[in-house]
Amino acid sequence: MSQATLERGINALKEQIDAPVAAFFSSCVSCGMCAEACLFYTETGDPKYTPIYKLEPLRRVWESEYTLFGKLKKALGLHKPVTDQMLAEWQELLYDSCTMCARCSMVCPVGNDIAYMVRKTREGMVASGNSPEGVKGAATRAVTIGSPMGVKLSALEAQIRHIEADSGLKIPMDVEGADYLALLSSMEIMNFPEYLQALAKIFKQAGVSWTLCSSAFEATNSGIQIGSSDIARTLVQRIVDGAERLKVKHVISPECGHAYTAIRWDGPNLIGRPFPFRVVHILELLDELRAAGRIKTRDLESDRHTFHDPCSIARKGGVIDGPRRLMNMVTSDFVDMKEHGKMAWCCGGGGGVSSNEDADELRIRAFKKKRDQIAETGAEVLVTACANCRLVIEEGLEEYKVELPVVGLSELIADHLVVDEEPPETPE
Amino acid sequence: MNEPMDFLIWTRGTAFDIAVTIFVIGVILRLFEIISLGRKQNLAEPKGTEFGPGMRTIFTRSIPDPGTFRRQPLTVVTGYLFHIGLFVGLFLFVPHIELFRATFGFGWPGLPNPIVDAATVLAIIGLLAGLWHRLMNPVMRKISSGEDWLVWTLTFLPILTGYLAYHRMVNPYPLILGLHVLSVEALLIAFPFTKLMHTFTVFLSRWYNGAMSGRRGVES
Incomplete structure (x- = not known):
């Protein structure tokens, strides 16, 4: 990679701005609803974790480079520029406290896709040398x-x-x-x-x-x-x-x-x-x-199971109903969490957060959301479909001293698979 | 001619023309500024369409997600009160419709004045409660900029002066009516350069949100 500098960072941010970004920033009325969708805010109550606030560097570049009024302000020296110090301060907001889970993008009343913009802002953070060491x-x-x-x-x-x-x-x-x-x-x-x-x-x-x-x-x-x-x-x-x-x-x-x-x-x-x-x-x-009838299962699990939707697969990937049909293939007591599918709460470890040591403590605090959601279902087993979510959840549960097995859905299907021409495997 | 009358005539003449011109040209320029940035062609195989889901989200985003609503009902309630009240006061008040008819040559039926009056009160309550909320709520305080306070003021003044004028609460009447028109002109002039633009861009941003999700097979 070439030398990271502030100038490169700002140029990278400039390159990231497209019509949706400009429409999003033009539409924001600072209502703060995005905070209520973000587990880093709801579990800490710290307003700096408000999703739209995390985008301030990108917003400043958009305003000064792509709006008439902003250009005028810049020419008159009234513009607040993006500085190295600012980007260093924003590292925590853009990396430690954001998994790009896009839950905020689902609730913004004016329709801002905030996660889309966080992903873009990170380009500027990398180019300016402000990404966390772990990641x-x-x-x-x-x-x-x-x-x-x-x-x-x-x-x-x-x-x-x-x-x-x-x-x-x-x-x-x-x-x-x-x-x-x-x-x-x-x-x-x-x-x-x-x-x-x-x-x-x-x-x-x-x-x-x-x-x-x-x-x-x-x-x-x-x-x-x-x-x-x-x-x-x-x-x-x-x-x-x-x-x-x-x-x-x-x-x-x-x-x-x-x-x-x-x-x-x-x-x-x-x-x-x-x-x-x-x-x-x-x-x-x-x-x-x-x-297609090519896989069949038997001996359904009778314990209560619930399913954690990995954000990238469900909300950001549209794989929502399929996993539920699969869950019903292997369990007789499947219960969804109250907010699931496209409104599921993140485990708190996506988007690079789990490989970022700076975020460890915050991630555990944010995990309370998932812990409570799981507890509410009364489930005895948690199923998911992402190795990262799984590890983050296992660690979170351990931290809060909750004993609950976490399993992958594919394995669960394999465990209950009807296998032809072979003696049935006896689980334990 | 007395001074308040001259003032009223000026606000309804030259000042009005200037304000409307800045508003119209400004809004068109700003929309062009946004749309002309374009979007990169998306090469990933889509799971769903863009247009329909985008249009759908334009409507569905007016209804809050229940869980988020429970966490912050005041934002939603004040928002509804203000927007509906403003809409009724602005577009369904007979003298306003007559002004549109005189300017553009067409109009539409209005609502009885008492209903418009009640809606205006709701809008005022919504705006005042919204202001209080913005001052008290730590998140809103954190993310509010000078522009947010400015835009609140610019929106509040026309409604307040309109209400005062309608009820003849300030004398002489031409003065308060002139102030009402002037405050609207301030709003129109600031409109293209501030987040008042969300009135138009909200359709773009909601559409983009719905379209980008729709492509991935998710209703947003």
Whole structure:
């Protein structure tokens, strides 16, 4: 990356401003409703966490560069400029206290998509050298090593050997012409290998032709989180190259929220051309297999289960009804949280917050929202579909001394899968 | 001719023409300023359409999300009171409609004066409660700028002076009517350069919000 300076930062912000941004800032009447949608405000009561306030650097650049009156003010020296000091102060607001969950974007009375603008403002933060160290580290590892957690191919291969030995299932690697290329997140490789095992089991039963790719297994995209299109593009390009090399028809985004945003929605725009393959989230694929009758389940869980919607998948990705149909395939007592789906509350760890040590304490405070939401359902098990949410929730629950198992939905499906021509597995 | 009458004549003549000209040209320029920035073509395969969901959000955003409403009902209630009261007072008061008819050659039926009067009182209550809320609520105080206070004042004055004029509460009558017209002119002149523009841009921003969500298969 080139040297980060204030000038570069301001230029980056200028480049980010488009018609929606200009319409949004022109429409804001400072009503403050966005604060009520943000868990960093509701759980702390600190008004500096008001979402629209986090955008002040971008708003100032918009006003002074793209409005007649602002230009006039600037010419007369009446304009408040964006300074290094200001950006340094805003780092906490734009990174520690925002997961880009976009809940504020759903409630703004004038329709401002605030998360859209936070993502854009982060470009200026990176260009001016004001992104947090933790997220920067993750982004650097993603580019140089291939994974934000520093997970190399050899680590994945070791996990594959374990899974194959344990389960007798085959995990295909670099199979040219497979229908589906499955991607993983580092967290799934290191912390939740059950996910990969679940895929192998389900795909075998459903007869899905799939593969992993040795040059493109990591789905997460630290560039999207930190706010660097350059980094994001490099990481997306790796997946596109891998998918094109293996000539797959579909790429499966794993149970990871922002990976879906990165590959499904931002990917083609980052590399500047439409993908020659379809991107599908694993839950979308499982729902398709369910609808086609290719997967069946049995022995429903009788304990009360609830589902946490990862923001990037539900509110920002439109995968909302499918997960509920899947939940009903595996549980007989599924209860939704009061505010769910497109109005779900974030776990507090998305958008790079969980890899940002500066935010640790704040994140735990913000987690109270999710803790209370879960408690209200009376659920005995929490299901989700994002390794990051899962880890953040597990940590949050532990911090508040709540004992509650957290499981991934794909695994749960695999656990209850009806497997033909094999003796049924006895769970415990 | 007495001085208040001259003042009234001036506000309804030259001053009015200047204000309306600045308002019309300013609003058009500002809208152009926004729309001409454009949007990058989106290359990701859409899950839904943009146009319909965008139009839908233009309407649905007038209704608050229930959970957010419960957390901050005053913002919503004062907003409704003021906007509805203002709309009724501005567009359904017979003398206002007559002014439109005289200026543009067309009009529409109005409401009986007592109803308009009641609506105006609601608008005043809404604005005063909104001001109190803005002063007391830590979030609103944090994010309010000089412009917010200015815009509040510019909006409040025409309603207040209109109410005073209608009830003949200030003498001489031409003076208060002239002040009413003058305050409207101040509003019109400031309009294109302040967040009063949200009157028009709210349709753009709601549409963009709904369209961008709609593309991803989400109703926003």
